[in-house]
Amino acid sequence: MAPLTAQQDNFPQWYQDVLTKAKLAENGPSRGTMVIRPNGYALWERMQAEVDQRIKSAGAHNAYFPLFIPMSYFEREAEHVEGFSPELAVVTHGGGKELNESLAIRPTSETVIGEYMAKWIDSYRDLPLLLNQWANVVRWELRPRIFLRTTEFLWQEGHTAHSSEADARDYAVTILRDVYEDFMRNVLALPVIVGRKTPKERFAGAQNTMTCEGIMRDGKALQMGTSHELGQNFSRAFNIKYSPADGSPELCWTTSWGSSTRMVGGLIMGHGDDKGLVVPPALAPIQVAVVVVKDNDGAVTQVAKKLTQDLMARGLRAKLDDNLAQAFGWRATDWDLQGVPVRIEIGPRDLAEDSAAIFRRDTQSKERVTLDSVADQAQRLMTTIQADMLAAATARRDALITDCTTLDEVREVAQTGIARMPWASVGTAGEQELATSGVTVRCL
């Protein structure tokens, strides 16, 4: 297996190499789409499980809305499908004939969910209405990059309606903090920068857009989750009203929020190194690989199998690698590539000495320990590695951040890192000026 391109030689090529060699994902048959292979999908499934659990704790319920949205929902005046937003994919034929009304593939379910919310909400007793959906969406993409920007991607989108501005605001913040930030920080071990977007970068129709920005190993920021306060703009457009305990119907206050398969890209670029992925234990689909280095009489395999079972009985996600048909070196390289946090290696010599080697993927350090303490050790490492990875990512992030006092300084710093400057000193004019140099204000 040829080694990966080094990150500092060509970061985008390193990213592409990791996708291919770790068998995470590849291009689909039509432009801009991706095939997520089992190794990549396992990461997404774990993300889904953790985010979903937090969404449910925040009180939202999952539902499912259709893939097809009548074109009339987007604009009522356009005459031909070319008149619509270029991000839309449009179905013009179905059932073997041309359709009377073309159907868009959802770029988001916002419009449909708005319509049904209006139908489902009657009195204040129906509020808050807290909905979430896990689904695929399509936004035509001319410069696709797997996981980061694809024509079709997987995501969750939440839409909620409330009876007061304060309640909607609190909920948008709860999602931002208790769902996204908590997940990214404590599961992904990414010290995301959390804050508000400038009016210019805000979601259309939002009165406030909040974001979690992850800092990647090339020093760039990646938007990994957003939460919007929509005020009454959305409910006005969809006529989402409720009857209060007294008085006449009033418009609801709504929020929306989303996170997507882009988080897989964030995980890869936020922690990966020149040997491949580095996955934090709290996320890892496989936390411990128990590797039979060599075996002459089956004795090593037997011990390794028993150890794997012991680890699983402790609630760890462990996997036995007794694939002796493949050279040990090749397998070790592959476990590195997959970023499995801990690897336990056992060969005949280890067995004779009642010991095993325990390897940490994050620090690449190896230690010899006694066989009967190795499971304890692996279990303890889960907590240690998780904390160390967050600390290391935080140190990398902080090293990139420079406090600036002038726009010139900001421009300078933004070449290779992240500039921090009081918004009062930047302002909308400063933001516009920075934009001409390709610098974006990511987060307030």
Add this chain to the structure above:
Amino acid sequence: MAPLTAQQDNFPQWYQDVLTKAKLAENGPSRGTMVIRPNGYALWERMQAEVDQRIKSAGAHNAYFPLFIPMSYFEREAEHVEGFSPELAVVTHGGGKELNESLAIRPTSETVIGEYMAKWIDSYRDLPLLLNQWANVVRWELRPRIFLRTTEFLWQEGHTAHSSEADARDYAVTILRDVYEDFMRNVLALPVIVGRKTPKERFAGAQNTMTCEGIMRDGKALQMGTSHELGQNFSRAFNIKYSPADGSPELCWTTSWGSSTRMVGGLIMGHGDDKGLVVPPALAPIQVAVVVVKDNDGAVTQVAKKLTQDLMARGLRAKLDDNLAQAFGWRATDWDLQGVPVRIEIGPRDLAEDSAAIFRRDTQSKERVTLDSVADQAQRLMTTIQADMLAAATARRDALITDCTTLDEVREVAQTGIARMPWASVGTAGEQELATSGVTVRCL
């Protein structure tokens, strides 16, 4: 709330009433699509979790393939999209322009998965390749019925490749028995009839199609999951070959298998009664509802809340209903409608007597028990109700089955029930004759 249409008056209308009144699902904005509401989606989520766990135990890995399939994958000769299968929905526009090649929305991912399998399989060491996908698919439907037959539906499709016919056959049977039948019998409490389809009813290209048929409360059978042995037909079409340890490349033996949101329809129609859904405990998103009947000083609510926590600590999915703004009768009717297996009702009088009422949804029986035994009782009922529901469904099923010796008898019986007759006595000719009377051979 107006009562449901009685099953025996009009079963399809009863089904529609349950969907609407229990807020399970409704029609989407474009014909044939559905909006799955939180109550309905919670059922599907539980099904997904249970089926997914079994699929993983059978060794398959989840992956994700694109929604869009180039039209060339379907037929290479058709000139215009009207020339393609009427089940396809076709995207002709994207990125604001007409596409050079139209894209079909996947009716299944079979063709794409075949292409990638061919790419990923090299040697016998890559086999078996066991893939599964959870996704939405689209098949244009002229007579849609929610959950049973919709243009867009959610499903899982498995595709596997093996190095021998026996291995492929074993795997197809493992999926049928250990995934589908086990789930339907032990979680859904539906005593599905498991067997093979006749050559006429087989999936196109399959050399053997096996099915799980659920028996609904109107006496009709519903196909709830299928598993196909595809022999080498599929690998020949997609050139899926592997190199054996010795010798030249050989075609793989493949299987495919699927189950869908139709199972939600099967659950509703397999157990539901004139009061609504009846959900078996092993599936139920809410297993126990703890209902505060009335409360004068908060004492009842406090006890009910503690009881709910106690139930949850025991691992039960319990929910507190302290919604005193709504009349108790209305709430009880709604819990019935939702089919929650056990309801515990507590009011001030119960509290004074240190007792509670415990209600079983399946038998509609109510018992008074002491407060300190009610959690134990509820926990025990989970097992009892699960077993009793399966037994009741089995008795209903068996009462519908009549052994027949002539085709005339079969025709007679099939009006209201299920006829059983040796296939040797029916045969393909008999099957054809029965088809003219609208009788289908469901399962061998």
